[in-house]
């Protein structure tokens with residue numbers, strides 16, 4: 001890593017803390033796709049999971065470690081030797097591995113959660129960090145609930161971690177309780193009491209909406225690493241949003257005097273990739289990436305922007321990679337054109353996968369005149385990055401309500417490789433489709449959310465449907481895209497069912 005004092009490092013935890021956001025579970029292939037996009041974006045460190053927490057997390061950390069070359073890859077671990085060994089094993093093939101060891105240090109957490117005395121926490125810090133450093137050179141240590149920890153005890157724990165070999169100290173505002181000036185004072189207090197070559201990191205939660213403000217205040221006080229997620233997803237109200245933090249540093253560079261390694265043009269593609277993967281639309285009023293961020297409704301604003309965009313725009317849509325309506329491929333595009341277009345978008349696919357996309361593009365081009373970047377991306381996620389399916393939709397025909405006959409869905413599904421036909425009436429066509437699928441697969445989850453979104457403009461736009469379903473204590477999100485909204489709905493419902501059964505099997 002460059003060691004200029006004015007360079008800050010971005011530690012992305014979308015795949016770990018972000019995945020703890022309710023309903024944001026990702027499959028292994030989706031996490032790999034997200035990690036590749038994060039690397040393209042230029043994050044310095046990717047926290048790929050908590051290797052010891054489950055077989056799925058272990059597999060994810062080890063696969064991301066193998067696939068990613070430029071960014072460091074980190075695994076979270078408790079101050080437990082077995083956790084550290086598991087994480088080190090998962091990171092065996094990483095070109096730049098990092099172990100991220102944490103223990104809670106506030107009196108509240110030590111007394112009620114850990115049931116450990118301060119001396120025992122110091123001992124656990126020393127023993128575990130020493131062990132971690134013997135496995136992997138790059139070790140980060142976190143004091144969980146640091147913002148509610150006695151200041152001098154926090155410094156003592158941090159010094160213990162440094163003496164044991166940690167090179168980065170992370171100060172989390174675990175419950176989003178800190179206020180900017182107070183948090184900055186905590187960082188300055190620590191910085192004055194540790195060697196200058198140790199990097200102070202911060203990890204701010206957004207419970208009071210201050211995660212970005214607290215992180216920026218910490219930078220002003222000397223922190224040089226921030227833990228962030230795309231779109232600010234994460235536990236409860238989420239984490240510090242990468243795009244907001246980076247655009248503050250970029251737009252107000254003269255104020256902060258800090259460099260970062262992010263390619264800002266990859267911000268919007270990263271947000272879009274995450275949104276597609278977790279099946280959550282980008283809120284329209286979200287800073288930087290929301291649909292309204294560059295929309296000017298009021299006449300007086302429009303006149304100003306036309307005369308000179310800086311009247312009301314402090315950054316350009318291009319600077320965050322917001323796409324124009326560029327037609328990318330069509331019916332007559334060959335394999336090479338699709339391959340190079342996909343590579344430009346960050347998808348490095350194998351030859352057989354490009355063939356699949358090529359054939360999907362040709363199918364789509366029969367139904368839709370213009371195919372945009374967003375359409376192509378939706379096809380890739382649909383064809384390449386979906387889960388190995390237990391349930392598949394083979395055919396669907398829907399009869400709308402007609403002279404007293406209720407709407408009816410006729411479905412052909414494949415269930416564990418066996419073909420199954422079913423017909424079902426419903427209150428409306430979507431109801432008939434969902435009921436029909438539920439009966440055929442013998443699951444009747446509660447439908448909690450159903451959302452339709454046109455990926456691009458025009459009546460021939462590819463429709464994207466997102467559904468959220470729950471059964472017992474599990475919730476799953478599914479996504480489907482197709483020019484026919486009813487077909488997209490069926491795909492989204494089946495995708496959610498596939499995720500739900502996978503979660504139930506993993507229980």
Ligand code: KIV
Nearest residue numbers: 102142144145172174
């Ligand atoms: O919020 C938190 O304290 C964390 C730590 C494990 C870094 O996520």
Ligand code: ZN
Nearest residue numbers: 017174203235
């Ligand atoms: Zn956290």
